[in-house]
Amino acid sequence: MTPAQTAMLDRLRPRLGPGGIVTDRALIEPWEEDWRRRYRGHAPALLAPRDTAEVVAILQAATEARVPLVPQGGNSSMVGGATPPADGGAFLLSLRRMDRIRRLDAGAGLAVVEAGVILERLNDAALAEGWRFPLTLGARGNATIGGLVSTNAGGTQVLRFGTMRGLVLGVEAVLADGTVIDTLAALRKDNRGYDLGQLMIGAEGTLGIVTAATLKLAPAVAARGVAWAGVADPADALALLRRFQRASDAVESFEILPAETLDAALAWRPQARAPLAGRHAWHLLIEATAAAAAAEAPQALLERVLGEALSDGLIADATIAASEAQADAFWAIRDSLSDAERAQGPAAQHDIAVPVDAMPRFMVEAAAACDARFPGTRASGFGHLGDGNIHFHVRAPRDADRARWYAEDAPVVSRFVHDLVTAAGGTISAEHGIGQMKATELARLAPPGRLAALATIKAALDPLGLLNPGKLLAPPRPAE
Numbered sequence: 001m002t003p004a005q006t007a008m009l010d011r012l013r014p015r016l017g018p019g020g021i022v023t024d025r026a027l028i029e030p031w032e033e034d035w036r037r038r039y040r041g042h043a044p045a046l047l048a049p050r051d052t053a054e055v056v057a058i059l060q061a062a063t064e065a066r067v068p069l070v071p072q073g074g075n076s077s078m079v080g081g082a083t084p085p086a087d088g089g090a091f092l093l094s095l096r097r098m099d100r101i102r103r104l105d106a107g108a109g110l111a112v113v114e115a116g117v118i119l120e121r122l123n124d125a126a127l128a129e130g131w132r133f134p135l136t137l138g139a140r141g142n143a144t145i146g147g148l149v150s151t152n153a154g155g156t157q158v159l160r161f162g163t164m165r166g167l168v169l170g171v172e173a174v175l176a177d178g179t180v181i182d183t184l185a186a187l188r189k190d191n192r193g194y195d196l197g198q199l200m201i202g203a204e205g206t207l208g209i210v211t212a213a214t215l216k217l218a219p220a221v222a223a224r225g226v227a228w229a230g231v232a233d234p235a236d237a238l239a240l241l242r243r244f245q246r247a248s249d250a251v252e253s254f255e256i257l258p259a260e261t262l263d264a265a266l267a268w269r270p271q272a273r274a275p276l277a278g279r280h281a282w283h284l285l286i287e288a289t290a291a292a293a294a295a296e297a298p299q300a301l302l303e304r305v306l307g308e309a310l311s312d313g314l315i316a317d318a319t320i321a322a323s324e325a326q327a328d329a330f331w332a333i334r335d336s337l338s339d340a341e342r343a344q345g346p347a348a349q350h351d352i353a354v355p356v357d358a359m360p361r362f363m364v365e366a367a368a369a370c371d372a373r374f375p376g377t378r379a380s381g382f383g384h385l386g387d388g389n390i391h392f393h394v395r396a397p398r399d400a401d402r403a404r405w406y407a408e409d410a411p412v413v414s415r416f417v418h419d420l421v422t423a424a425g426g427t428i429s430a431e432h433g434i435g436q437m438k439a440t441e442l443a444r445l446a447p448p449g450r451l452a453a454l455a456t457i458k459a460a461l462d463p464l465g466l467l468n469p470g471k472l473l474a475p476p477r478p479a480e
Contacts, residue, residue, distance in 0.1 A: 001044040005091070008065035009045060015057045019097070022046040031092055034083045035076050035139075036342065036349075038406065039436065041084035043070070046092040052172060052180065052211045058093065059209065060178040068469045069093045071205035073115065073144030078338075078351065079435030081151065081204050085470055095146045098211060101125055109217045110169060112184055115146025115210050122215075131217040134161040134252070138335040146210045152202035154431030156287075156334070159386035160252035161218065163431065164201060170214035171197035175207070176462040186214040199457070204433050205468040207461045219291035225298035226287045226327035227306060229318035230280030234360035236314055237284055237385055243309065244286070248301050253287040255334055256363075256390070257382035261341070265333050268340035272333055276317050284315075284385075285334050287327075337382060338391075346396040346405040348413040354426035356388040363390065366420045370394050374413055389430035392417060418445060434472045442472070 001009075009021055022028060023045050033040045047069075049055045062069050068090035072082040084090050099116040106129040113122055119140040123133050137143065137155035147153075149171065154163045161167065169186035173196075183190075183197035200208050231237050237256050244251045257265075262283050266272050276283070288298035296304075299320065306318045321327035341347065354362050363381045370379035376397030383390035394413045396405045418428045418441050434442050443451065451473075458465075458473055 004065045005067055008061045008067050011061050020048055031075055034080045039080035039083040041086050042088040043084040043092040044088050046094055048094045048097045050097050055174045055211055056178045059174055063177050068466045070468055071209050073147030074142035076139040076143045078432040079437040081433050081435030081471055112214045113145050114212045117145045119143045126217050130220050132220050134218040149201055149210050149213050150205050151433040156253045167216045168213050169216055171200050172212040173200045173208040173210045176466050184214045204472050206472050221289045222292050223298050224289040225302040226321040226330050227302045228275035228330055229284040230276050230316045231282045234363045238360050240309055243305055247305055250288040254386035255285040256385040257283050258380045261382045264340040265336050268343055269336050346402045348394045348410040350392040350417050351430050351432040352392050352421045353389040353430035354424040358424055359388050362424050436470050
């Protein structure tokens with residue numbers, strides 16, 4: 001630990017109290033590696049504030065000592081966005097102890113929650129009041145609100161409710177010098193210049209530390225229908241989605257996965273069963289919901305539209321969950337895909353988006369292009385067809401050495417994939433953020449004007465470069 005770091009901790013120790021400063025290596029080490037186990041850093045200490053005032057004190061001390069900070073919530077980043085640098089120059093700033101739901105207003109349909117609140121806990125609290133927070137993802141049991149805000153997270157309900165940016169009504173954040181920005185009042189109209197709260201959304205902790213957010217809730221689901229369908233190709237899947245959208249606005253999830261991805265999930269979860277009999281090239285998971293009495297129940301909507309699609313030959317087969325347990329079983333398959341993919345071995349993973357109408361062609365042609373360009377690999381995509389965002393993975397050859405693949409092959413593969421995405425008018429980061437994994441590619445592919453504006457904002461709000469170093473704009477370090 002450097003003298004500056006030691007002095008900073010000495011200054012903070014009386015202010016943070018017991019549990020506020022962690023230096024025990026056994027307690028810190030689990031938080032030094034990213035979820036995908038591709039990045040590992042080193043932090044001499046982990047700071048764990050209990051409230052916003054303590055975050056202010058930490059940032060003021062960090063500015064005086066010139067010690068960088070890496071903010072962290074549930075450490076579920078897919079792009080190394082919450083991993084400290086390897087040189088030990090930065091402290092981890094954990095927001096997990098800031099876990100209060102400050103207010104849940106059932107009348108207004110909003111909640112004011114601190115950064116460390118777990119997504120699943122927020123939703124449980126909202127459900128008890130007849131509401132829900134309409135953002136769901138596989139990591140809901142450990143992802144925190146602060147991390148979701150800072151990465152502008154998406155999930156499986158973006159089709160109907162949008163990303164975090166559309167669900168955040170206000171933000172409380174602390175800038176690098178300790179200044180507090182507070183827009184938690186959630187004013188519907190406020191024309192006092194730049195929207196500073198929105199600026200923190202998707203900034204990945206590089207502009208300020210999000211300490212709380214005011215979130216928009218949705219009425220609790222009164223009825224839902226969940227279906228699984230088999231189709232010949234993504235073009236038919238999109239045609240089915242358009243049928244549903246013409247019929248109703250009740251569909252909030254429309255997920256697509258190829259047969260091989262389903263196979264991986266079933267192998268990962270041997271207790272799971274394939275929802276459909278027979279072999280289908282592509283699979284769809286569809287959910288429709290209603291908050292109260294509706295003109296057409298979700299189950300009836302699914303039966304009607306899927307029945308017509310079967311008669312027309314648009315889909316090969318379909319089943320509608322007959323119970324909540326069966327519906328949950330369908331979703332358990334979807335939620336296991338990331339773990340199942342990781343268990344298959346090394347892969348170049350891409351969280352990309354292209355215009356929705358272009359996605360069917362992209363899924364097929366990009367996979368074929370990768371297979372041809374990199375013999376022995378296997379490319380495929382799965383995810384949120386309804387909003388044009390898929391997780392496009394190129395798996396390494398079976399005999400590939402993990403370390404060599406990530407060091408030598410994966411960067412070449414990713415450049416190729418990102419060029420395909422850019423040519424299709426898409427983005428190399430749809431919902432996971434840039435982190436350190438994609439910083440070089442952002443610098444290579446983003447328009448110069450965009451990069452210049454990002455750098456100018458960063459320099460203005462964090463002139464010393466202390467907030468989440470090595471992420472988003474700074475050059476990343478190689479993955480292990």
